[in-house]
Amino acid sequence: MLHVNENYSKIKPTYLFAEIAHRVAAHQKAHPDAKVIRLGIGDVTEPLAPSVIAAMHKAVDDEAGKGDFHGYGPEQGYAFLREKIAQVDFQDRGIDISADEILVSDGAKCDCGNIQELFGADVKIAVGDPVYPVYVDTNVMAGRHDIQLLPCTAENSFVPGPEGCTADIVYLCYPNNPTGAIATKAQLQAWVDWANAKKALILFDAAYEAFIRNPEIPHSIYECKGAKTCAIEIRSFSKTAGFTGIRCGYTVVPNGLVAYTADGSEVPLRPMWMRRQTTKFNGASYITQRGAEAIYSPEGQRECRDIIDFYLGNAKLMKDALKSLGYTVTGGDNSPYLWVNVKGDSWAFFDKLLKEANVVTTPGAGFGKAGEGYIRISAFNSRANVLEAIERLKKVL
Numbered sequence: 405m406l407h408v409n410e411n412y413s414k415i416k417p418t419y420l421f422a423e424i425a426h427r428v429a430a431h432q433k434a435h436p437d438a439k440v441i442r443l444g445i446g447d448v449t450e451p452l453a454p455s456v457i458a459a460m461h462k463a464v465d466d467e468a469g470k471g472d473f474h475g476y477g478p479e480q481g482y483a484f485l486r487e488k489i490a491q492v493d494f495q496d497r498g499i500d501i502s503a504d505e506i507l508v509s510d511g512a513k514c515d516c517g518n519i520q521e522l523f524g525a526d527v528k529i530a531v532g533d534p535v536y537p538v539y540v541d542t543n544v545m546a547g548r549h550d551i552q553l554l555p556c557t558a559e560n561s562f563v564p565g566p567e568g569c570t571a572d573i574v575y576l577c578y579p580n581n582p583t584g585a586i587a588t589k590a591q592l593q594a595w596v597d598w599a600n601a602k603k604a605l606i607l608f609d610a611a612y613e614a615f616i617r618n619p620e621i622p623h624s625i626y627e628c629k630g631a632k633t634c635a636i637e638i639r640s641f642s643k644t645a646g647f648t649g650i651r652c653g654y655t656v657v658p659n660g661l662v663a664y665t666a667d668g669s670e671v672p673l674r675p676m677w678m679r680r681q682t683t684k685f686n687g688a689s690y691i692t693q694r695g696a697e698a699i700y701s702p703e704g705q706r707e708c709r710d711i712i713d714f715y716l717g718n719a720k721l722m723k724d725a726l727k728s729l730g731y732t733v734t735g736g737d738n739s740p741y742l743w744v745n746v747k748g749d750s751w752a753f754f755d756k757l758l759k760e761a762n763v764v765t766t767p768g769a770g771f772g773k774a775g776e777g778y779i780r781i782s783a784f785n786s787r788a789n790v791l792e793a794i795e796r797l798k799k800v801l
């Protein structure tokens with residue numbers, strides 16, 4: 405008899421953003437003329453940076469035989485991209501990460517979901533609550549049900565500390581999805597010290613680092629002393645450079661980072677991740693990686709920064725408007741997400757905004773129990789839509 409993986413029965417039958425998409429589709433079907441404004445899933449709306457577009461056109465010409473044709477790429481990602489990443493994202497910031505510690509992928513979501521395969525079925529996991537659902541669901545799918553939830557509340561400014569954390573692996577995401585909170589260097593250093601002392605691992609999701617404008621806030625966990633012996637960092641070009649539809653990101657697994665066998669022997673994690681990726685993944689396309697490389701040119705950096713500033717401008721407009729309506733709002737300053745205290749049932753608030761204002765948000769409860777009472781609003785949209793959404797919110801709230 406065919407036996408299913410029963411762990412799937414322990415997660416919600418629908419992924420959060422799929423559930424929201426169903427509700428929005430049903431609403432749109434019932435009201436075909438409604439102009440729905442989507443501030444739910446964090447999906448970019450602005451076109452790619454001109455430098456990226458030009459580099460991808462050129463790469464298409466290469467693949468068309470006008471330049472050097474490329475078939476399967478190097479398993480770890482092209483050196484032309486990894487070297488730029490190492491230089492611009494790390495070495496220029498005084499962080500000691502080299503190109504051989506970087507593994508290019510088709511985005512942070514896959515890496516966040518797949519990385520848990522490297523660890524024993526019995527490792528204990530800790531996550532923030534609320535949290536990006538991928539960390540939890542992928543561990544539950546793999547049979548790890550006993551997940552420690554670290555409450556992220558207004559009382560701790562949505563940044564839990566390591567006190568009382570009993571896990572072997574903790575997922576940290578800063579700037580945070582969904583709360584938009586940022587962690588100071590001292591707060592991250594406390595986690596690094598905890599992980600090194602406990603021989604635990606930090607999986608640091610830095611998908612939103614490009615939104616940091618406060619110069620005091622670290623962009624990478626490796627800005628903390630000792631992080632190379634206890635942390636893997638996952639990055640994405642989705643929000644940094646509008647690659648949600650292109651798909652590219654990377655994971656840093658430092659040389660010398662180890663986990664342990666049952667008898668206590670050290671096993672380096674970078675070769676294991678390489679082994680996993682080369683077995684199950686054939687790399688991001690050449691065209692994609694050429695596009696990603698262009699992000700690191702001086703023009704590419706300027707263009708991407710301008711686009712992010714534009715989204716941060718949207719966030720500021722919405723934050724000011726919601727505050728003027730009497731709501732307590734966090735996030736939005738160094739993050740594309742606003743975390744709004746709605747003082748009530750978050751799915752009911754989501755439904756109200758959808759039905760009465762044709763505005764899509766994300767209910768905080770979808771990110772975990774401690775998200776109840778909040779909604780997340782994404783700043784990814786055109787300025788015209790954001791201004792229109794603000795007018796509609798003013799009417800219904």
Ligand code: MLT
Nearest residue numbers: 444445446447513536581
């Ligand atoms: C979100 O809205 O939380 C993100 O867009 C989801 C993702 O990056 O996968």
